[in-house]
Amino acid sequence: MSGPNTSYDPVEVAALEPEAIEQAVTAALAAVAAAASLEELKSLRGAHQGDKSPLALANREIGALPPSAKAEAGKRVGQARGRVASAFTARQGELEVERDNRILVEEALDVTVPVTRRRSGARHPISLVTQRVEDIFVAMGWEIAEGPEVEAEWLNFDALNLGQDHPARQMQDTFFVEPEGSGLVLRTHTSPVQIRTMLREDPPIYVLCPGKVFRTDDLDATHTPVFHQFEGLVVDEGITMAHLKGSLDAFVSRLFGEGIVTRLRPSYFPFTEPSAEIDCQCWICGGTNPSCRTCGGTGWIEVGGCGMVNRRVLAAAGITDEKYTGFAFGLGIERSLMLRHGVGDMHDIVEGDVRFSAQFGMEI
Amino acid sequence: MYAPVEWLRDLVQVDPAATGAEIAAHLVRVGLEEEDLHGGDVVGPLVVGRVLERTPEEQKNGKTINWCQVDVGDANGTGEPQGIVCGAHNFEPGDLVAVILPGGVLGGDFTITARKTYGHLSAGMICSARELGLGDDHDGIIVLTDWFAGQEDALAQLTPGTDLIPLMGLDEETVEVNVTPDRGYCFSMRGIAREYALSTGVPFTDPGAADARPVAAANDGGHAVRLSDGAPIDGRDGCDRYVARIVRGVDVNAASPTWMQSRLTASGMRPISLAVDVTNYVMLLLGQPLHAFDLDRLNGAIEVRRARAGETLTTLDDVQRTLHPEDLLITDNGETVLAIAGVMGGESSEVTETTTNVLIEAAHFDPTTVARSARRHRLATEASKRFERGVDPAVTAVAAQLAVDLLVEHGGGTVDDGVTDVGTPAHPVPFAFDTTLPTRLVGLEYPRAEVVATLEAVGCTVTDSDPTGNEVTVLPATWRPDLVDGPDLVEEVARVRGYDEIPSAVPQHQGHGLTHGQLVRRAASTTLAQHGLTEVLSYPFIGEELFDRLGYTADDERRRTVRLANPLQDEAPLMRTSLLDTLLDTLRRNVSRGARDVALFEAGLVTRGDNPTAAPTPRLNGRPDDATLDAILDSVPAQPNHIAFAAAGEVVSAGVGVIPRAYDTYDVIGWSREVGRVLGAELTVTAATLAPWHPGRCARIALPDGTLVGYAGELHPKVVAALDLPARTVVGELDLDVLTAATGAPTQARLLSTYPAANTDIALVVDESVPAAEVEAAVRSGAGGDLESLALFDIYRGDQVGEGRKSLAYRLTFRSSEKTLKTSQVTALRDDAVAAAKKATGATLRG
Structure with missing residues (x-):
């Protein structure tokens, strides 16, 4: 800071003239307004706000004025410097916004460029359908029971009232374990899990038995020697065929769509009496399309078998109290998958081609 | 079983307007399964045509076609000859043929139009039997005078233009149904008609009833028959009733009547000769298989006995069969083998063109005996099919009587007065039945009167043993061996009322949800899928040499598994002991299909160990004793839940903003640890040496306490080469049961420190x-x-x-x-x- 001007000569302090100050302000505002970038604005600061700028010089002259004039001159110069400063600040703000916006524009990516940094995985649709079926029954208060695939012949056949002479016990249907008389087979259905459950637990029993089963069929478009089933078993007091029908109706409406029901047709199975075939209402055409590819125009699709558990079967598993009755049913997972998702060829389900599973992802 | 509608109408009052489809629906309602509907699909004009001219024209392709002028009367609207191209040659000008004119439709929805072919406008078609759905004959067209040979009524109507649809029975429909094993009686028109009556409520007159026709009483004058079963199966005699009737001087070569022939044809059987046709016809009508012997080729009494070691028989299909001691035989005086009872006859006693004296056998054979013989000799015949499922032991004599009556009626001759009827068939056993059981088991109200009426309608005799209570005594019909206890009768009551009336009621229960093990398996699979692996399924069958290729030592525990007696493929008789055994195959298949970068996983059971002791298979009679049950359960080899993964190629391929990287050992170790981590188990990794892994790139994955969970790493280069896999394939396999046992306790949270790190x-x-x-x-x-x-x-x-x-x-x-x-x-x-x-x-x- 400079000290008081002791050799004061009013004639020489032209810088304090109002016109001169106004001129300096006008020049500064014009320059600020014209600044096109933050750098340019920064470079202008010396000329208009620096120590050598006209207003700074004018400010320095104030000290030379007689006290009576200092206030007015000070006010005038102060206001002028204030106008210039706020012009700089305002312009600075504008230019910063412009810069920021420009950077965002420059940083823009083409988000449509396909970039894959992780391979996508998938569950097998057989697993997904199984899980969905399990969840439907779990929601009804049932539990899931499982068992071995290499199974005792007694549990797979005898306990289910399939005697030694039953046609299903022949080599053309069942895989037998060596040596002859080993008493082991590859289970032909998940029914042995039902027997195991009843041997282990007392009623009430509400179980779903999903799993892999084996029959000596050749692989073709609709058959596979290794396939998946889910069987249901309920044993409780007062269980009737109406409960069987109700459980099946509840199930198909949840898997295939609200309002879809089942139809039972009399049939025969050694392990149930009475027995029935299960038809499911066609969820594609509802029976309205005579050339429907899903149901063949009949409105119904055969999906499995069921019935009231034969008393001999209950007795084999140690349930002899006649107050207990039960029902059982069995349906195929592959068939459900093929029908629900339009899978045309069994080969695709069993050959393990990743392209098949990949279509389904993680939820179906 | 084929049920010609015309025949059904003869047995039961079918609504005249009912279509084949409607009749089938009625049968399905009570438990027969509709297989197919035959006939009724040819639409006219199908008329008699007389060939006026037949001009053979050789074609460029070497084939000769005939350009014919055919008189079809007024059927074409003009009365002018119809020009038709025909490829067959088995006819001459003047022959009467079957002509379908434009607008007609053949089976399979094939509509006939006038069309240009071989340079002519062919306006119709001269039909073969196959084209009309009347058999398999496609060697030539039908010449109507041959077709209707011996049928004077039909021959008289053969003038050009006559409608052939009714004349050839093409308006007749046949319902084909599947018969479940418990309904053997439905392998007869008698049974089908009864079911139709049950379903519709129309009256039914049983053609197999004892009073359906006069039946000659048994006497001592008939052909001698000895029933001498020395080794009954399950205590049941192989033959418990044998009726023999003799017709002498019959013309076995006479043509059987047209109505019988057409019923046989409609039932899927070929008319052959009177003797054969009559036995088949009676079987189709009553369900009783019959056998006709040439009486003059028998030397002594008929003896029914089990086979002796070394005996053989050349059956009618010209195959010499070595007999098994369980086979039940029809023998001539105990010596010459004539037939395998209930399965097939032999050549030596067959009725031939020169036969004049015929012995008709109508017998009742044990279902198990016949089933085993049929299976043993791979001879599923019309007879064995019926005996296996149970033939009515009360219809035997009626069937034999009908057969001899038909033979005499159409082939002349006389019936011997001697009537043989020996044996004592087991009668149905009456049992007590609670008439409220149907309501309690089905969940639909069945009044007592309805229950009793239904049981009587199906043929049972119901006795009111307890007029005040609910109990009745039920004697099942002789043709219903399947009705042995209460639930069997419940099914009858329920099916006759209709299963469609059963209401829908959801039973209420509170469960425990999924088990920890089930949740573990779901989480493990989900984790791998989220890490970019794709789940696949593979068949669990392998060959022994795979263990060598995997580099297993001779005493490796993973070689111990069960072997299938009848594998799908002879080279893959074993059950896998690791999921990798078959997952690697799937990996290779994907690579061979063009996938270069593959990461797969599979979850499932593996077999560990064989079955050192055979599992007992006690005959079903309630719950086996504890020791037997334990022996059954213990004989089943261990089958733990595993999860395995295999990867080859790149994790991600080169692309915009992506650095490519190949799958390596650390990926499979990482997936292993991640599976543990999502279950709350910190798995440890140590270096290991184990086939099939690379000795320097194999990690042993374990629980913190050292318990083995599995292995992960790169495959040994020799294994890669032996299995034709991509280089540097990395694989791992974990035992999820070990992880299940080790996890499940609630994770305890740590207090989080907010002091600076x-x-x-x-x-x-x-x-x-x-x-x-x-x-x-x-x-x-x-x-x-x-x-x-x-x-x-x-x-x-x-x-x-x-x-x-x-x-x-x-x-x-x-x-x-x-x-x-x-x-x-x-x-x-x-x-x-x-x-x-x-x-x-x-x-x-x-x-």
Whole structure:
């Protein structure tokens, strides 16, 4: 800071003239307004706000004025410097916004460029359908029971009232374990899990038995020697065929769509009496399309078998109290998958081609 | 079973307007399964045509066609001859043929139009039997005078233009149904008609009833028959009733009547000769298989006995069969074998063109005996099919009577007065039945009167043994061996009312949800899928040489498994002992189909161990005793739940903004640890040497207590070569049952410290042979409880650390739960960590 001007000569302090100050302000505002970038604005600061700028010089002259004039001159110069400063600040703000916006524009990516940094995985649709079926029954208060695939012949056949002479016990249907008389087979259905459950637990029993089963069929478009089933078993007091029908109706409406029901047709199975075939209402055409590819125009699709558990079967598993009755049913997972998702060829389900599973992802 | 509608109408009052489809629906309602509907699909004009001219014209393709002018009367609207191209040659001008005119429709929805072919406008078609759905004959067209040979009524109507549809029975429909094993009686028109009556409520007159026709009483004058079964199966005589009737002087070559022929044809059987046709016809009508012997080729009494060792029989299909001691035989005087009872006859006693005296056999054979013989000799015949499922033992004599009556009626001759009827068939056993059981078991109200009426309608005799209560005594019909207890009768009551009336009621129950093991398996699969692996399923069958290719030693436990007696493929008779056994095959298949980068996983059971002791198979009679049950359960080999994964190629392929990287050992170890981590188990990794892995790139994955969970790493190059897999294939397999057992306890949360963390880096130089896990363990133990995390961020090898050594760079993050750590405290902890590493692994701090 400079000290008081002791050799004061009013004639020489032209810088304090109002016109001169106004001129300096006008020049500064014009320059600020014209600044096109933050750098340019920064470079202008010396000329208009620096120590050598006209207003700074004018400010320095104030000290030379007689006290009576200092206030007015000070006010005038102060206001002028204030106008210039706020012009700089305002312009600075504008230019910063412009810069920021420009950077965002420059940083823009083409988000449509396909970039894959992780391979996508998938569950097998057989697993997904199984899980969905399990969840439907779990929601009804049932539990899931499982068992071995290499199974005792007694549990797979005898306990289910399939005697030694039953046609299903022949080599053309069942895989037998060596040596002859080993008493082991590859289970032909998940029914042995039902027997195991009843041997282990007392009623009430509400179980779903999903799993892999084996029959000596050749692989073709609709058959596979290794396939998946889910069987249901309920044993409780007062269980009737109406409960069987109700459980099946509840199930198909949840898997295939609200309002879809089942139809039972009399049939025969050694392990149930009475027995029935299960038809499911066609969820594609509802029976309205005579050339429907899903149901063949009949409105119904055969999906499995069921019935009231034969008393001999209950007795084999140690349930002899006649107050207990039960029902059982069995349906195929592959068939459900093929029908629900339009899978045309069994080969695709069993050959393990990743392209098949990949279509389904993680939820179906 | 084929049920011609015309025949059904003869037995039961079918609504005249009912279509085949409607009749089928009625049968399905009570438990027969509709297989097909035949006939009724040819639409006219199908008329008699007389060939006026037949001009053979050789074609460029070497084939000769006939350009014919055919008189079809007024059927074409003009009366002019119809020009038709015909490829067959078995006819001459003047012959009467079957002509379908434009607008007509053949089976399979084939509409006939006038069309240009071989240079002519062919306006119709001269039909073969196959084209009309009347058999398999397609060697030539039908010449109507041959077709209707011997049928004077029909021949008289054969003038050009006559409608052939009714004349040839093409308006007749046949319902084909599947018969379930418990309804053997439905392998007869008698049974089908009864079911139709049950379903519709129309009256039914039983053609098999004892009073359906006059039946000659048994006497001692008939052909001698001895029933001498020395080895009954399950205590049941192989033959418990045998009726023999004799017709002498019959013309066995006479044509059977047209109505019988057309019924046989409609039932899928070929008319052959009177003797054969009559036995088949009676079988189709009553369900009783019959056999006709040439009486003059028999020397003595008929003896029914089991086979002796070494006996043989050449059956009618010209196959010489070695008989089994369980086979029940029809023999001539106990010596010459005439037939396998209920299955097939032999050539030596067959009725031939020269036969004049015929012995008709109508017998009742044990279902098990016949079933076993049929299966043993792979002879599923019309007779065996019926005997296996149970033939009505009360219809035997009626059937024999009908057969001899028909033979005499159409082939002349006389019936012997001697009537043989020996044996004592087991009668149905009456049992008590609670008439409220149908209501209780079905969940639909069935009044007592309805229950009784239904049981009587199906043929049972119901006795009111307890007029005040609900109990009745039910004697099942002789043709219903399947009705043995209450639930059997419930099915009858329910099906006759209709299953469609059964209401829908959801039973209420509270369950426990999925088990921990089930949740573990779901989580493991989901985790791998989320890490970019695709789940696949493979058949669990393998061949023994796979174990060699995988490099298993001779005593490797993983060679112990069960062997199938009848594998799908002879080269794959074993059950897999690891999922990788078959997953690798799936990997190769994907690669061969063009997938270069593949990551697969499979979850499932594997077999571990064989069955040292055979599992008992006691005959079903309630729950086996504990010892037997334990023996059954214990004989089943262990089958743990595994999950396996295999990958080859690149994790991600080169692309915009992507650095490609190949799958390697650390991926499979990482997936293993991740599966553990999502289940709350911190799995440990140690180096291991085990086939089929690369000896230097195999990790043993274990629980913190050392329990083995599985292995992961790169496949041995020899295995890769032996299995034709992509180089550097990496694989792993984990036992999910071990993980299930080790997890499940609720994870306990740590209190989170809000004091600041302090980082410090160290580089430790160790011998190349020191595993990183050992260094890490030592650092952790030395750093103490305030070490929050430790990360190995670099491994350096090179001049600065010297040959055979490596430098491991770790970032240690410390955080106290009680205070802010000062720099000096962090330094002290770091020094402790370094000291511990030095002590345990000889590590030195790299300067």
